Structure formats: structure tokens, C-alpha cells
Amino acid sequence: MIPGFSFKVSHRDGESRVGQLSTPHGVIETPAFMPVGTRGSVKAVLPDQLVELGAQIVLSNTYHLHLRPGEETVRRLGGLHPFMGWDGPILTDSGGFQVLSLAELRSIDDSGVRFKSHLDGRDVFLDPEGVLRIQAELGSDIAMVLDHCPPPQEDRDGMRRAMERTILWAERSAQARADLHTHAPMAVFAIQQGGSHEDLRDECTERLLEIDSRVAPFDGFAVGGVSVGEDRDKLLATIPVGVRGLPPARPRYLMGVTGFQEFVHAIGSGIDMFDCVLPTRNARSGYLFRTDGEIVRLKNSQHKDDPNPVDERCDCYTCARFSRGFLHHLLRRGELLSYTLNSIHNLRVFHRLLEDIRGAIRSGTFAEFTQRWR
Amino acid sequence: MIPGFSFKVSHRDGESRVGQLSTPHGVIETPAFMPVGTRGSVKAVLPDQLVELGAQIVLSNTYHLHLRPGEETVRRLGGLHPFMGWDGPILTDSGGFQVLSLAELRSIDDSGVRFKSHLDGRDVFLDPEGVLRIQAELGSDIAMVLDHCPPPQEDRDGMRRAMERTILWAERSAQARADLHTHAPMAVFAIQQGGSHEDLRDECTERLLEIDSRVAPFDGFAVGGVSVGEDRDKLLATIPVGVRGLPPARPRYLMGVTGFQEFVHAIGSGIDMFDCVLPTRNARSGYLFRTDGEIVRLKNSQHKDDPNPVDERCDCYTCARFSRGFLHHLLRRGELLSYTLNSIHNLRVFHRLLEDIRGAIRSGTFAEFTQRWR
Numbered sequence: 001m002i003p004g005f006s007f008k009v010s011h012r013d014g015e016s017r018v019g020q021l022s023t024p025h026g027v028i029e030t031p032a033f034m035p036v037g038t039r040g041s042v043k044a045v046l047p048d049q050l051v052e053l054g055a056q057i058v059l060s061n062t063y064h065l066h067l068r069p070g071e072e073t074v075r076r077l078g079g080l081h082p083f084m085g086w087d088g089p090i091l092t093d094s095g096g097f098q099v100l101s102l103a104e105l106r107s108i109d110d111s112g113v114r115f116k117s118h119l120d121g122r123d124v125f126l127d128p129e130g131v132l133r134i135q136a137e138l139g140s141d142i143a144m145v146l147d148h149c150p151p152p153q154e155d156r157d158g159m160r161r162a163m164e165r166t167i168l169w170a171e172r173s174a175q176a177r178a179d180l181h182t183h184a185p186m187a188v189f190a191i192q193q194g195g196s197h198e199d200l201r202d203e204c205t206e207r208l209l210e211i212d213s214r215v216a217p218f219d220g221f222a223v224g225g226v227s228v229g230e231d232r233d234k235l236l237a238t239i240p241v242g243v244r245g246l247p248p249a250r251p252r253y254l255m256g257v258t259g260f261q262e263f264v265h266a267i268g269s270g271i272d273m274f275d276c277v278l279p280t281r282n283a284r285s286g287y288l289f290r291t292d293g294e295i296v297r298l299k300n301s302q303h304k305d306d307p308n309p310v311d312e313r314c315d316c317y318t319c320a321r322f323s324r325g326f327l328h329h330l331l332r333r334g335e336l337l338s339y340t341l342n343s344i345h346n347l348r349v350f351h352r353l354l355e356d357i358r359g360a361i362r363s364g365t366f367a368e369f370t371q372r373w374r
Numbered sequence: 375m376i377p378g379f380s381f382k383v384s385h386r387d388g389e390s391r392v393g394q395l396s397t398p399h400g401v402i403e404t405p406a407f408m409p410v411g412t413r414g415s416v417k418a419v420l421p422d423q424l425v426e427l428g429a430q431i432v433l434s435n436t437y438h439l440h441l442r443p444g445e446e447t448v449r450r451l452g453g454l455h456p457f458m459g460w461d462g463p464i465l466t467d468s469g470g471f472q473v474l475s476l477a478e479l480r481s482i483d484d485s486g487v488r489f490k491s492h493l494d495g496r497d498v499f500l501d502p503e504g505v506l507r508i509q510a511e512l513g514s515d516i517a518m519v520l521d522h523c524p525p526p527q528e529d530r531d532g533m534r535r536a537m538e539r540t541i542l543w544a545e546r547s548a549q550a551r552a553d554l555h556t557h558a559p560m561a562v563f564a565i566q567q568g569g570s571h572e573d574l575r576d577e578c579t580e581r582l583l584e585i586d587s588r589v590a591p592f593d594g595f596a597v598g599g600v601s602v603g604e605d606r607d608k609l610l611a612t613i614p615v616g617v618r619g620l621p622p623a624r625p626r627y628l629m630g631v632t633g634f635q636e637f638v639h640a641i642g643s644g645i646d647m648f649d650c651v652l653p654t655r656n657a658r659s660g661y662l663f664r665t666d667g668e669i670v671r672l673k674n675s676q677h678k679d680d681p682n683p684v685d686e687r688c689d690c691y692t693c694a695r696f697s698r699g700f701l702h703h704l705l706r707r708g709e710l711l712s713y714t715l716n717s718i719h720n721l722r723v724f725h726r727l728l729e730d731i732r733g734a735i736r737s738g739t740f741a742e743f744t745q746r747w748r
Contacts, residue, residue, distance in 0.1 A: 040703065044710035047695070069678060069703045076679045077699040085695040304443060305450045321421070321459040325451040329414065329443045336418035339710050 001219045004185030007251050013366040015243070015270040018358050021251050023089040023141045024184055025081065026056070030251060030272035031361075033263075033354045034059045034091060035347055036280065039068070040084045043280050044339035045347065047086045053316060053344060054351035058086055059275045062134050062144075063095035063102075067117055067124065071137040079139030079183065091275075092140040094131045096147035096191060097256065100228060108148065110165060128169040129176040136182040144222065145173035147191040152230035159195035166193045166224075167207050174215035187219035189253060195225060196234040198241045205245040212247075220251040223271070227257040235262065240269040260293060260353065264373050267357055268366065279350045283342035286331045289349040290314070293373065296324070298342070303328040316348035317341075375593045378559030381625050387740040389617070389644040392732050395625050397463040397515045398558055399455065400430070404625065404646035405735075407637075407728045408433045408465060409721055410654065413442070414458050417654050418713035419721065421459045427690060427718060428725035432460055433649045436508050436518075437469035441491055441498065445511040453513030453557065465649075466514040468505045470521035470565060471630065474602060482522065484539060502543040503550040510556040518596065519547035521565040526604035533569035540567045540598075541581050548589035561593035563627060569599060570608040572615045579619040586621075594625040597645070601631040609636065614643040634667060634727065638747050641731055642740065653720035658713050660705045663723040664688070667747065670698070672716070677702040690722035691715075 001007060004024045011018040021028040035042045035050060038061045042050060050058065065074060077083045080090050098115070099108060105116045112127030128146045135143035146169050150162035170190050177188050190208045194200030205221075212218050223242035227235055239254065239262075246252050253273040254266045263274060279289065286298035290311040296303070298310075309319035310327065318327070318341040330338035360369035375381060378398045385392040395402040409416045409424060412435045416424060424432065439448060451457045454464055473480060473487055480489045486501030502520045509517035520543050524536035544564050551562050564582045568574030579595075586592050597616035601609055613628065613636075620626050627647040628640045637648060653663065660672035664685040670677070672684075683693035684701065692701070692715040704712035734743035 039707050039709060040700070041709045041711040044714070046691075046711065046714065048691075068707060069699070073679050073699060073703075077681050077697050083697070083700050085700070305447050307451050317420075317422075323451050323457070325443070325447060326414070326457050326459070329447075333413050333442060335413060335415045336710065336713050337415040337420065340418070340420065340714065 001217075001250070002185055002187060005187045005219055007220070007249065009248070011362045013361045013364050014268065015240075016267050016361050016366045017270060017272070018361045019251065019272055021272070023187070025087060025089045025141055028056045028089055028273075029358060031267045031354055031357060032056055032273050033350050034273060034275040036275055036277045037084065037086075039064050040074075040080070042343070042347075043284070044336075044343045045280070047084065049317070049344055050086070050347070051088070053348040054355065055088070055347070057089040057091060058084070059091050059093060060084070060138075060140075061095070062092050062131055062138070063098040063115070063126065065092075065138060066095070066126070066134050067119055071134045074139070075137050081139060089141045090139075091142040092135045092138060092144065093255070094135070094144040094146045094191075095126050096144065096149050096224065099147075100149040100151060103151065108165075110168060112146070128172040132173055132176050132180055132188065136180050136186055139183060140186055142187045142189060142220070144189050145170050145191055147193060147224055149193065149225050149228065150195065152195065152228050154195065156197060159193075159197055159200055163193045163200050163204050166191060167204065167211070170208055171211045171215060174211050174218070177216060189220040189222050189251075190218040191222045191224040191255070192242055192246075193225045196230055196238050201238065201241045202245060209245075209247070218250070220253060221246045222253040222255050224255045226254060227262065236265055239266050239271065243270045246270075260289075261373065263353070264357070264370055267361075268370060276350070279346035280343045283346040284339050286338075286342065288342060289346050291349055291352060298324070298328055298331050301328075310345055311349070314345065314348060315352070316345050318345040375591075375624070376559055376561060379561045379593055381594070381623065383622070385736045387735045387738050388642065389614075390641050390735050390740045391644060391646070392735045393625065393646055395646070397561070399461060399463045399515055402430045402463055402647075403732060405641045405728055405731060406430055406647050407724050408647060408649040410649055410651045411458065411460075413438045414448075414454070416717070416721075417658070418710075418717045419654070421461075423691070423718055424460070424721070425462070427722040428729065429462070429721065431463040431465060432458070433465050433467060434458070434512075434514075435469070436466050436505055436512070437472045437489070437500065439466075439512060440469070440500070440508050441493055445508045448513070449511050455513060463515045465516040466509045466512060466518065467629070468509070468518040468520045468565075469500050470518065470523050470598065473521075474523040474525060477525070482539075484542060486520070502546040506547055506550050506554055506562065510554050510560055513557060514560055516561045516563060516594070518563050519544050519565055521567060521598055523567065523599050523602065524569065526569065526602050526608075528569065530571060533567075533571055533574055536599075537567045537574050537578050540565060541578060541585070544582055545585045545589060548585050548592070551590060563594040563596050563625075564592040565596045565598040565629070566616055566620075567599045570604055570612050575612065575615045576619060583619075583621070592624070594627060595620045596627040596629050598629045600628060601636065610639055613640050613645070617644045620644075634663075635747065637727070638731070638744055641735075642744055650724070653724045654717045657716035657720040660712075660716065662716060663720050665723055665726060672698070672702055672705050675702075684719055685723070688719065688722060689726070690719050692719040
């Protein structure tokens, strides 16, 4: 990996592993969950609260920050870390996911992606070189290359075309990073595509590794295009296929996967990093997770008079201080504090699950842990 | 005052004074600012953050809590303190202000006020006895009697009728409190009305004091019906009239007054306690106060690239960590964190102003302080 970064796998248990990813902004114990702060803030949660609930790294988004406030502004305000008030590592997604999520607002060819800004209709052009330059200017610790993330209903030919473009862009990214002016060291992760097709996934990995050895090494690899709406069976089957062939000495990031079961499955397949909007988004709608896997539907009137915490085994700020009854009241009344308290809880449950999983892997009991979660 | 409560004036400077109001949930240094948590939460701010920014007491509202979740629910959840997660003193307003603010939804006569619930249209009847019973059940530290707060355009006859009703209700409240079952000691404050008419204010004070000595003593007195839309000159003139004649050994609460200048003027007239939604409401719209009295309009694009804090002399969490540029970005993007960070700042400015004022009164320099604020 580039100077300033290192990755060491300290424990293995089957395919699962515990590692330490060192960055200029701190060490991340993997497998790690990354809360999502798309526009520079994890919705309704303060940086101090993120530290308290165990967050080690935060994710932000190149497309959204490029639009507003713009990387030039972020740079003038000292870069993404002082801007957000977050001193730990930051990973920025490239905008590749917006190729999918904002499909109606963009056109794409091998040169790059042209978006109609979802805010003001202005033309925004992103290409592999530009996306890395923006992330360097933002001051990201870990940059993602631009990729083409296709929808799950794409046929095999479409999947291949998206994969070919992703590989083309990975090569341009590998070339571009040498010319990049960065204020601080920035790691760059490649992204694998290929839909649910095993052979495409394998081919993509091979060709990314060829670029990695011929042009310039990547600091990590991401499995992209999973959990974008495909069947759950396909989703689960794709993860180990995505991982196999990736170099074991480098971190592996599974992009945007939702759900506890999927996490546990992915870690069992050798994944080191995740992001997921589920804990914060569900929190704001009143769906609260519990460490036993149950979900509390907070809007339900059965909670009105309930003096118990959401999860009696949870050690978060919310569960230590507030009853289900109070949280039900805040949610029903649309009180802003509801979003904060619910998000803190859900994020803590996710982080604690990861802590428990790391413990299980260290002690060689991940299989038992998995059994309990089934 | 009733057992469990005491009030001691420790310093005087002209009419202004510093005092200690002791309650079963802690001591309040007066003059004190009370943040507003109408429905059991100060919007977007956690109890711990309130403690950190210097809040000593929080205000909540009988009418709103009676409607949802209802005092029965609050009682089942342990009472208002555990419900809100706030261990300090709580003052509950009686619903008298809703007589004015929800005027189109209520009918009033000497028996009490009948509201059409603003939530579901259901009939809600509040009378002086019921309002005290609800506050006792909520577990309030300081209860307000039910009053009739008239609009400022009311003519003299209307003002007199509202005052007569307020006095009638104060007498019923003084009688009712003896029969009240309270889980913990609860102070009861009387409310003075009379609009901008000096003679009505004086008469109201006299007759409340007559009830106070004949029926049962009140633990404090509030000047109500000020800052309800009347001219600023009338507002300022009414405050010292409202205060004169109130017993100096008991705390004096000026209800719902907005603005720094008005605060300083009221304290100079001998007021001990305030509440005001201004800091939190303005924070949510991006109007941020500074300790020098200036207002920062955060939405203004001039702040986009500004790396400075909102107030370089402010010691709040927000100013210690975040730039105007970031706060501008959060507000423009509607990020939930914006409400929290802005509210923390504005509340801190208000509390710090009060700390400075108490310091000035202690050192006998309140007049100089006032000069600086003019």
C-alpha cells in the first residue's frame, strides 16, 4: 500500500479475518462498519456521538460533495476532516453508485458520466481522472475509482459492457493517480463489477489485478454492484465469488449491502469493510434493531406506556436513558430529537455486532457465532 | 415556600438581583434562562448537551403533554424527569398561553377553557384544579396556575375581564393545591395579567397577594401577557409595573419574552426567570446570535467559504468545532445536524449572557453592563 497506509491480517477463522487498516487518520479494526455521511454529516448524529458509539471510519460521497458545496469550498474550509469535524479516517465513494441511483439524470459512455444535477439541472461531468482529483481535493483518506454500476435487470451483454467500462476506467485511474496532487497520502481502491455472473466477476478480478501489477497497485478492492435490487439468493451467492481471487493481503470492501444476515455472510466470505444506510434511514422511520436480531417498530402504539429501553442488552446512550414510551412519543410527534436518539441506537447495534464478530474471529468461534445468527 | 423549595437573594444591584432557587432537583442560579421543551424535548438538543451549555432548568407544557402522550403515560414512564432524561428542575406552563395562541380552537368561561385538540379535534377541558392535578401527575417541580392570557388588542374592559378571571382561577388554584396528591413537592406560581394598563397590573398584584395571605401562599409570581404582540414601548413599560408590588422574597418569572434587550431590561426591573423559544426557533431557521449582539444569517451565501466560527468568542461545542461554511452547507442541504448544531450555539449564547449578567450584578456593575448592551 502507499506510504501512510498499511493493512495487516492478525487473525483468521475460515475465510473470515480480523485486520488492522492503518491510515494517516487512525487505525481501523476490520471487519469494520462505515456509517454513511453522504453530504458531510451522518444524518442527525454528531462526530463525538459517532466516536462514542464505536465508529472508526465514516463514508462520504464525491458526487454529492462535488455538487454542493464543491471540493473547492471544502478545501478552503481545511478539507473534509475539519469540515465535518471528524478526525478519523474517511472513505469517499466515487459517484459510481449515482450512475445507478440517478440513472434517469445521466448519460454514460467510455469518456465518463454526464449528470443533470439533481439540485439545479446543471450539467456535471465526472470521469475517472476527475473523480480522483476531486477526492484528493476533498482530502479523502480512501478514494474509490469511478465505476459503472449497472441495474440488476441488465442482461449478460449489458453486464459485460458495464464491466469492460469499469476495467477501462480502473486503468485510467491507476494511470491518473501518479499525476495526482494530494495534500496528504490517499489510498485508492478498485471496484469489481460483473453482476451475478460468476465468470464475469472472476474475469473482472483477473483484469483488475493485471492493471494492478502492470500500471500501479491499488490499495484495496471493492465488490460493487451487489445489493442493488437483485434476488437475495443471487446476492448471497455473488459475495464469495466476488471475494475469491482478490489478494488476501489487501482490504476488501463490500459496497452498500444491507442487513445483518448479509453482513455475517459477507464476513464469513472474507469481507473486511461495509457501508450501509440502513441503520440511520430505518432509525428515522422508527425501525429499531436489537442485538437479538428482532426489530422494534417504534410507531406501534404497543410501545406508548412501555418503560423499558428498546434493547435491555444495548449499551448506547439512548437505551441507557430513554424508554420505548418516550421514543414512541418523540417519533409520533415528529420531534427532531427522535432522529438523533434512534440513529445513535441503530448505529450502536451495528457497531457492537461488528465488535462481537471481531471477538468471535479472534477466538476462532465465528462458525458458532454464525449459527446463532441463523 | 413549600418544603423542598427555598429562594434566597444573595446580591442586589439596583432592582436587579442574583438569587438561588432551590428545588428537589437542584439549585437554579437566578436570573435564569429556561429553554423550552414544549412536548418533553428541547428541539434537536439532548439533555446532556443542555447541561453542557449551562441550562439549569427546562420548561415544558401542560396542554401539549396532556394531549400527547397524556399525564397518565408520563406517570407510568416514571414522571417527567425520567421521561425526558432530564434530572434538573422542570417548570410546566399551565396552558394559559394556549388560551391565546390557540384562540380559534377554544371557548372560555369562568369554569375553565374548552379546547378542540389541535391534533384530532377531540374536546379537551382544562380548569384551574385540573391543570394543577395534571402538573402534579407529570411530576413538575414548578407548576403554573391556569390564567386567561388576552390578546394585546383587547380593550380595557376585555383586559379587566381576563384579569378578573385570572384572579378567580388563582383563588381556586390556591384552594386546590391543599387537596392535591403530589408524589414529590411541587411549587405553584401565580400569574399576573392586566395588559398594558398600570392600574390593572397593580390591582392584580394586590388581589393575588390577598389570596396569597388569606387562602394559601404562592411560591412565586409570574408576569404574564407580556410580549404577546403589543408595541415594544408598551412591552418595556409594562415589565417594571408588573414587578412592582411583587414580594421581593419570592422568585419572579417573566413569561415568554423575546430578545436580548428585553431580557436585560427585565432583569434591571427585578425579574428572576425567563423562557423564550427564540434561540431554538431562530437556530432552526439559520439565525444565529453572537455574544456581541450581532445576528448571523447563515443562509446567506457570504458564509459559503468562511472558515471562521459563528462567534469567535463563543465557547460552545458548535463554535469550537465547525466553520460558518460547514454550518451554511448543512442548513442549505437541510441536514438534520444543522438544527442540533445551531440550537446548541444559540442556547449557549443566551445562557452565557445570563452568566455574564449574574457576574455583573454580583460585582455591582449591572448598570455598566446595560450601557454596553444599549
